[in-house]
Amino acid sequence: MKVSVSDNKFGLEKGDLLSVTVPEQNDFSLYDIKYISDSRRYVEATFTKRIDTNQEIKGLAFIANNKQENVTVDGNKLRLYPDASSSGNDIINVHINQGIKAIDGNQLKESIVKQIDMGDNNPKAIFVGNGVILPTTSELSVPFKSVNLRGVTVRVIKIMEQNIGQFLQTNQLDDDGELMRVGRLVAQKTIFLDDGNVDLSHWNTFA
Numbered sequence: 001m002k003v004s005v006s007d008n009k010f011g012l013e014k015g016d017l018l019s020v021t022v023p024e025q026n027d028f029s030l031y032d033i034k035y036i037s038d039s040r041r042y043v044e045a046t047f048t049k050r051i052d053t054n055q056e057i058k059g060l061a062f063i064a065n066n067k068q069e070n071v072t073v074d075g076n077k078l079r080l081y082p083d084a085s086s087s088g089n090d091i092i093n094v095h096i097n098q099g100i101k102a103i104d105g106n107q108l109k110e111s112i113v114k115q116i117d118m119g120d121n122n123p124k125a126i127f128v129g130n131g132v133i134l135p136t137t138s139e140l141s142v143p144f145k146s147v148n149l150r151g152v153t154v155r156v157i158k159i160m161e162q163n164i165g166q167f168l169q170t171n172q173l174d175d176d177g178e179l180m181r182v183g184r185l186v187a188q189k190t191i192f193l194d195d196g197n198v199d200l201s202h203w204n205t206f207a
Contacts, residue, residue: 028106030096031076034201035116041086043094043116045078049102060100064093082118090118117202123148128205130174143207150194156187 032046043063051057051073058069063080070081078100082092094116098108128143146152159167163182171177191206198204 026106028102028104028108030108030112033094033114033116035118037118041082041118043080043082043092045080045094045096047076047078047100047102049104049106050076051078052101052103052105055101057100060097062095064095086118092116092118115202125149125152141207143205145203145205146193146200147203148201150200151190151192153188153190155185157183158186159183 028047028049030045031048034044036042036044045061053073057071057073057078061071061078061080062069063082067083067085072079072081078096080094082090086092092115094114096108096112096114098111101107123146125144125146128145144152157179159179159182167179167182193204193206194200
């Protein structure tokens with residue numbers, strides 16, 4: 001399912017804004033998995049159907065090398081709790097066995113292993129590479145890496161030729177201080193990254 005807009009308010013162009021995967025009626029699969037850093041840390045796995053609470057979950061879903069298996073079920077969500085000794089900077093492997101059943105008896109099609117970073121899970125975006133000299137081509141690709149971001153807003157600020165000297169009085173070529181004092185916004189667009197094929201909870205490269 002896709003949601004669209006019909007105008008360009010806030011710099012958004014007409015077109016697809018959000019893609020949402022709608023599972024088939026009889027499909028039982030892992031929809032999402034993420035690390036939650038609340039008062040008690042845990043990994044939350046969300047499935048497309050409610051999980052059968054009559055089955056023994058321990059052994060079917062676990063964190064590798066955990067000394068104690070601590071798993072709870074809440075509707076279509078399964079929560080796995082890492083050991084208290086686990087560091088906030090650890091990377092853990094979560095195993096979900098295909099034997100897990102939905103409330104209607106359907107099982108997963110395959111076992112799943114997901115690598116979860118328990119470190120800082122705040123959204124981030126960084127440019128890839130260094131340099132400020134751009135190629136003289138009609139199309140310019142600017143690669144960047146991001147994590148935990150569903151979209152980015154790209155703003156292009158052009159420094160007027162007559163203001164280059166003023167810009168260099170307080171900046172190096174690769175600085176961005178007080179850009180609006182010497183330039184003007186010439187383009188702005190929001191680009192959504194969740195096309196359904198990318199795990200946004202891990203670092204990915206886009207351009």
